[in-house]
Amino acid sequence: MLAYIFNADILCEECGRDVRRRLNESALLAYHGDPHADDSDPSNPDLIAALGFDPEDEHAYDSDDYPKGPDGDGGGEADSPQHCGMCGLFLNNPLTDDGREYVIDLLIDHVFDNRGDHAVLETWLDAYRETFDDAEIGRMFLETIRVRLTHAYTR
Numbered sequence: 001m002l003a004y005i006f007n008a009d010i011l012c013e014e015c016g017r018d019v020r021r022r023l024n025e026s027a028l029l030a031y032h033g034d035p036h037a038d039d040s041d042p043s044n045p046d047l048i049a050a051l052g053f054d055p056e057d058e059h060a061y062d063s064d065d066y067p068k069g070p071d072g073d074g075g076g077e078a079d080s081p082q083h084c085g086m087c088g089l090f091l092n093n094p095l096t097d098d099g100r101e102y103v104i105d106l107l108i109d110h111v112f113d114n115r116g117d118h119a120v121l122e123t124w125l126d127a128y129r130e131t132f133d134d135a136e137i138g139r140m141f142l143e144t145i146r147v148r149l150t151h152a153y154t155r
Protein backbone atom coordinates (compact mmCIF):
# COMPACT_ATOMS: atom_id res chain seq x y z
CA MET A 1 0.00 0.00 0.00
CA LEU A 2 1.33 3.44 -0.92
CA ALA A 3 2.09 5.87 1.89
CA TYR A 4 3.51 9.32 2.51
CA ILE A 5 5.78 10.52 5.32
CA PHE A 6 4.69 13.80 6.86
CA ASN A 7 5.42 15.47 10.17
CA ALA A 8 7.04 12.35 11.65
CA ASP A 9 3.94 10.37 10.75
CA ILE A 10 2.88 7.96 8.01
CA LEU A 11 -0.15 8.89 5.95
CA CYS A 12 -2.20 6.72 3.61
CA GLU A 13 -2.15 7.63 -0.07
CA GLU A 14 -5.45 9.49 0.09
CA CYS A 15 -4.59 11.58 3.18
CA GLY A 16 -1.07 12.30 1.85
CA ARG A 17 -2.52 13.54 -1.43
CA ASP A 18 -5.08 15.57 0.51
CA VAL A 19 -2.40 17.30 2.59
CA ARG A 20 -0.36 17.99 -0.56
CA ARG A 21 -3.40 19.44 -2.32
CA ARG A 22 -4.18 21.74 0.62
CA LEU A 23 -0.54 22.87 0.88
CA ASN A 24 -0.45 23.46 -2.90
CA GLU A 25 -3.65 25.50 -2.73
CA SER A 26 -2.51 27.71 0.14
CA ALA A 27 0.90 28.23 -1.52
CA LEU A 28 -0.73 29.16 -4.84
CA LEU A 29 -3.22 31.41 -3.05
CA ALA A 30 -0.38 33.25 -1.33
CA TYR A 31 1.62 33.35 -4.58
CA HIS A 32 -0.94 34.81 -6.97
CA GLY A 33 -4.29 34.87 -5.24
CA ASP A 34 -5.78 31.86 -7.06
CA PRO A 35 -5.67 28.57 -5.14
CA HIS A 36 -6.98 26.54 -8.08
CA ALA A 37 -4.51 27.59 -10.74
CA ASP A 38 -3.65 24.15 -12.11
CA ASP A 39 -2.35 22.85 -8.79
CA SER A 40 -2.81 19.26 -9.95
CA ASP A 41 0.19 19.47 -12.26
CA PRO A 42 3.32 18.91 -10.15
CA SER A 43 5.51 20.26 -12.95
CA ASN A 44 3.50 23.50 -12.98
CA PRO A 45 6.22 26.16 -12.71
CA ASP A 46 3.83 28.35 -10.74
CA LEU A 47 3.47 25.63 -8.12
CA ILE A 48 7.25 25.23 -7.79
CA ALA A 49 7.62 28.99 -7.44
CA ALA A 50 4.72 29.17 -4.97
CA LEU A 51 6.00 26.33 -2.78
CA GLY A 52 9.61 27.41 -3.06
CA PHE A 53 10.67 23.88 -4.07
CA ASP A 54 9.92 21.16 -6.59
CA PRO A 55 7.47 18.68 -4.97
CA GLU A 56 8.78 15.95 -7.29
CA ASP A 57 12.29 16.31 -5.86
CA GLU A 58 12.22 14.76 -2.38
CA HIS A 59 15.66 16.12 -1.58
CA ALA A 60 14.40 19.67 -2.12
CA TYR A 61 12.22 19.79 0.99
CA ASP A 62 11.75 18.40 4.49
CA SER A 63 9.01 15.87 5.32
CA ASP A 64 8.02 18.18 8.20
CA ASP A 65 6.97 20.75 5.62
CA TYR A 66 5.53 18.66 2.79
CA PRO A 67 4.52 14.99 2.48
CA LYS A 68 7.25 12.81 0.95
CA GLY A 69 6.24 9.89 -1.20
CA PRO A 70 4.28 8.00 -2.10
CA ASP A 71 6.37 4.93 -1.40
CA GLY A 72 5.25 1.33 -1.39
CA ASP A 73 4.93 -1.19 1.42
CA GLY A 74 2.90 1.09 3.70
CA GLY A 75 5.92 3.08 4.85
CA GLY A 76 8.27 0.08 4.84
CA GLU A 77 9.18 -2.71 7.25
CA ALA A 78 8.58 -1.73 10.88
CA ASP A 79 8.46 -3.07 14.43
CA SER A 80 4.69 -2.64 14.51
CA PRO A 81 1.73 -2.48 12.13
CA GLN A 82 1.40 1.03 10.73
CA HIS A 83 -1.81 3.01 10.45
CA CYS A 84 -2.41 6.32 8.73
CA GLY A 85 -1.75 9.18 11.17
CA MET A 86 -4.81 11.02 9.94
CA CYS A 87 -7.60 8.53 9.16
CA GLY A 88 -6.30 5.41 10.92
CA LEU A 89 -6.32 3.22 7.81
CA PHE A 90 -4.15 0.10 8.23
CA LEU A 91 -1.20 0.39 5.82
CA ASN A 92 -0.29 -3.30 5.60
CA ASN A 93 3.45 -2.71 6.06
CA PRO A 94 5.82 -5.67 6.38
CA LEU A 95 6.93 -6.51 9.93
CA THR A 96 10.37 -7.16 11.37
CA ASP A 97 10.90 -10.24 13.59
CA ASP A 98 10.29 -7.95 16.60
CA GLY A 99 7.14 -6.66 14.92
CA ARG A 100 5.79 -10.19 14.41
CA GLU A 101 6.52 -11.05 18.03
CA TYR A 102 4.81 -7.84 19.14
CA VAL A 103 1.64 -8.67 17.19
CA ILE A 104 1.58 -12.29 18.39
CA ASP A 105 1.98 -11.04 21.98
CA LEU A 106 -0.98 -8.71 21.57
CA LEU A 107 -3.07 -11.49 20.00
CA ILE A 108 -2.26 -13.85 22.89
CA ASP A 109 -3.16 -11.12 25.42
CA HIS A 110 -6.38 -10.57 23.54
CA VAL A 111 -7.25 -14.26 23.65
CA PHE A 112 -6.52 -14.52 27.39
CA ASP A 113 -7.73 -11.15 28.66
CA ASN A 114 -9.82 -9.70 25.86
CA ARG A 115 -7.35 -6.79 25.81
CA GLY A 116 -6.95 -4.59 22.73
CA ASP A 117 -9.26 -3.66 19.90
CA HIS A 118 -10.78 -6.83 18.46
CA ALA A 119 -11.36 -5.42 14.96
CA VAL A 120 -7.82 -4.03 14.68
CA LEU A 121 -6.26 -7.27 15.94
CA GLU A 122 -8.35 -9.30 13.52
CA THR A 123 -7.16 -7.09 10.66
CA TRP A 124 -3.55 -7.60 11.73
CA LEU A 125 -4.03 -11.35 12.09
CA ASP A 126 -5.47 -11.59 8.57
CA ALA A 127 -2.67 -9.46 7.14
CA TYR A 128 0.23 -11.21 8.86
CA ARG A 129 -1.02 -14.77 9.40
CA GLU A 130 1.11 -16.18 6.58
CA THR A 131 4.27 -14.53 7.91
CA PHE A 132 3.92 -16.09 11.37
CA ASP A 133 5.98 -19.08 12.38
CA ASP A 134 3.56 -21.59 13.94
CA ALA A 135 6.27 -23.11 16.13
CA GLU A 136 7.12 -19.64 17.44
CA ILE A 137 3.45 -18.93 18.18
CA GLY A 138 3.17 -22.24 20.01
CA ARG A 139 6.27 -21.46 22.07
CA MET A 140 4.98 -17.99 23.00
CA PHE A 141 1.53 -19.35 23.82
CA LEU A 142 2.93 -22.06 26.09
CA GLU A 143 5.23 -19.52 27.76
CA THR A 144 2.23 -17.30 28.48
CA ILE A 145 0.36 -20.26 29.96
CA ARG A 146 3.40 -21.18 32.09
CA VAL A 147 3.77 -17.62 33.44
CA ARG A 148 0.07 -17.41 34.24
CA LEU A 149 0.03 -20.80 35.99
CA THR A 150 3.07 -19.83 38.06
CA HIS A 151 1.40 -16.54 38.91
CA ALA A 152 -1.84 -18.30 39.84
CA TYR A 153 -0.08 -20.70 42.23
CA THR A 154 2.07 -18.07 43.94
CA ARG A 155 -0.76 -15.66 44.63
Ligand SMILES: [Zn+2]
Binds near residue numbers: 011012013014016085
Ligand atom coordinates in the same frame (compact mmCIF):
# COMPACT_ATOMS: atom_id res chain seq x y z
ZN1 LIG B 1 -5.41 8.28 5.78
